[in-house]
Amino acid sequence: MKANVTYWLDQTAQRLPDKTAFADERKAVTFGELRTQAMAIATQILAKGLFKKPVVVYLEKGVDVLVSFMGAAYSCNFYSPIDIDMPASRVNKILEVLQPSLVITTAELSEAFRQYAYEGEYLLFEEVSCAAVDEEAVEAARCRGIDTDLLYVLFTSGSTGVPKGVTINHRAVIDYIDWVTETFEITEKDSFGNQAPFYFDNSILDIYSTIKSGATTYIIPKNLFAQPVPLLEYLQEKKINTIFWVPSALIVVAKLKAFRNVDLSGTLQRVLFCGEVMPNKQLNTWRKFLPDVLYANLYGPTEITDACTYYIVDREFADEEPLPIGRPMANTDILVLNDKNEPVTGDEIGELCVRGTSLSMGYYNNPQKTKEAFVPNPLNPYVPETIYRTGDLVKYNEYGEIIYLSRKDFQIKHMGHRIELGEIETAVSSLEEIALCCCLYDEKRQKIVLFIEAQLDKAYINERISGLVPEYMLPGKVIALPKMPINANGKIDRVKLKELL
Ligand code: AMP
Numbered sequence: 253m254k255a256n257v258t259y260w261l262d263q264t265a266q267r268l269p270d271k272t273a274f275a276d277e278r279k280a281v282t283f284g285e286l287r288t289q290a291m292a293i294a295t296q297i298l299a300k301g302l303f304k305k306p307v308v309v310y311l312e313k314g315v316d317v318l319v320s321f322m323g324a325a326y327s328c329n330f331y332s333p334i335d336i337d338m339p340a341s342r343v344n345k346i347l348e349v350l351q352p353s354l355v356i357t358t359a360e361l362s363e364a365f366r367q368y369a370y371e372g373e374y375l376l377f378e379e380v381s382c383a384a385v386d387e388e389a390v391e392a393a394r395c396r397g398i399d400t401d402l403l404y405v406l407f408t409s410g411s412t413g414v415p416k417g418v419t420i421n422h423r424a425v426i427d428y429i430d431w432v433t434e435t436f437e438i439t440e441k442d443s444f445g446n447q448a449p450f451y452f453d454n455s456i457l458d459i460y461s462t463i464k465s466g467a468t469t470y471i472i473p474k475n476l477f478a479q480p481v482p483l484l485e486y487l488q489e490k491k492i493n494t495i496f497w498v499p500s501a502l503i504v505v506a507k508l509k510a511f512r513n514v515d516l517s518g519t520l521q522r523v524l525f526c527g528e529v530m531p532n533k534q535l536n537t538w539r540k541f542l543p544d545v546l547y548a549n550l551y552g553p554t555e556i557t558d559a560c561t562y563y564i565v566d567r568e569f570a571d572e573e574p575l576p577i578g579r580p581m582a583n584t585d586i587l588v589l590n591d592k593n594e595p596v597t598g599d600e601i602g603e604l605c606v607r608g609t610s611l612s613m614g615y616y617n618n619p620q621k622t623k624e625a626f627v628p629n630p631l632n633p634y635v636p637e638t639i640y641r642t643g644d645l646v647k648y649n650e651y652g653e654i655i656y657l658s659r660k661d662f663q664i665k666h667m668g669h670r671i672e673l674g675e676i677e678t679a680v681s682s683l684e685e686i687a688l689c690c691c692l693y694d695e696k697r698q699k700i701v702l703f704i705e706a707q708l709d710k711a712y713i714n715e716r717i718s719g720l721v722p723e724y725m726l727p728g729k730v731i732a733l734p735k736m737p738i739n740a741n742g743k744i745d746r747v748k749l750k751e752l753l
Contacts, residue, residue: 255399256422258326260464261287268466276314276471289381293323294390296380302329308355309333317450320356326390328397332405333451339719344369345414346407349617399423405616411674417616424557424610429460431582440466445492447501453554457496480510494522498668499530506534511541526550526559528665533571551577555640557610560584576653584608593630604646605639664693669724679720688736690744694753699728705736
């Protein structure tokens with residue numbers, strides 16, 4: 253039994269050494285090069301005596317990030333990417349949780365990294381990726397590793413302002429990618445067009461399906477997502493036949509009806525999406541222009557290795573109908589529990605909970621948050637068994653498919669990004685002029701709305717908090733109130749605020 257995802261790379265590099273594995277705007281690596289460079293990095297990591305330790309990857313999005321990920325995996329350590337555009341205070345919070353002793357970066361980026369609260373070691377990508385490989389040392393480390401050792405930690409928004417590090421082990425990714433490649437019949441003939449940032453778990457599907465099957469992934473330049481026609485031309489030029497994007501990216505293309513200018517009918521075969529609600533209105537535009545494509549709605553949080561349910565679109569939907577999130581993937585069980593922790597019946601609404609191999613092992617270095625979300629299965633009092641409570645409210649339709657309804661809490665999805673409104677409130681509250689504030693999401697206008705009890709405007713607030721939260725969390729509208737409405741419990745009255753949207 254292979255307990256490490258890098259065994260896939262060994263096999264593919266042997267089978268297809270000269271085939272392009274990943275390509276970005278500036279460079280490409282073949283499977284052979286990917287393996288050699290990753291092994292070189294692994295050799296250097298092991299030379300530092302690290303085993304099962306966090307390795308931060310601080311690089312611009314591109315091929316080098318993936319080489320570094322594989323380097324960490326070969327050495328039986330686990331990677332955690334940090335976005336180079338992330339505000340310093342958030343990077344510091346992540347470093348505090350992770351306590352890494354190694355970062356892979358470039359000489360140039362290491363200058364920026366030195367401003368953070370980090371005293372560990374540096375590996376410079378340009379030096380280590382071409383260093384000598386010690387196959388024996390790497391193999392010895394891999395043999396000591398087991399499949400429940402961590403592969404990566406991805407940080408998501410945390411309501412208290414401290415990002416949560418979702419831990420995922422090798423087995424979970426192996427399980428998920430086996431399912432993906434079998435279900436969608438991914439082979440070396442396929443080409444992915446990657447949209448997801450590598451700190452977002454949708455990218456797992458592109459990365460590991462490619463490594464396992466010998467497909468090719470093109471990392472699409474980010475700026476193309478604001479220009480639908482050049483974006484589709486890019487897909488055509490690179491002969492990309494499979495995309496797995498957040499609905500927001502698909503919606504932009506649909507709204508501008510970019511298909512009128514570029515005919516992808518002979519190229520695109522699979523359009524997969526995950527991460528937020530995909531409205532049928534926009535999906536219907538895609539389906540009208542590209543009727544022969546396979547469309548699939550995948551659903552799941554980072555805590556369950558990208559996705560846990562799926563629906564392959566197999567019938568017509570009216571624009572206003574919800575698109576099902578479908579049924580559980582293989583080797584995954586979904587429990588929909590009501591307020592009494594009992595399975596729902598009929599079309600009763602309940603919280604979607606997940607059981608299975610692909611469950612995260614918890615939030616890194618955060619037992620409190622782990623205990624809240626990863627709980628004992630209330631339906632199995634006989635042996636300890638963990639389920640993950642997603643916080644998503646769902647129900648079954650007449651076909652036995654799951655329909656996503658809403659969230660139980662204040663987590664939102666904005667342009668594909670997972671955001672805890674509490675994280676924005678924590679940042680705003682830290683400003684001395686602010687006594688009370690509250691954030692709501694205006695679903696209709698797709699705007700984060702901030703209410704404050706202070707006479708300050710959006711430009712001022714956003715400038716002040718831009719060093720605390722990522723750009724995508726900045727409020728799109730600020731409403732200054734003379735007095736914040738308070739409910740009978742003495743809390744900010746969110747219902748009243750909603751009426752002001
Ligand atoms: P993330 O951890 O960033 O993948 O975000 C997970 C959350 O995104 C889930 O808990 C849902 O609230 C939402 N989500 C993911 N996929 C879907 C989907 N297909 N339809 C509706 N909501 C989704």
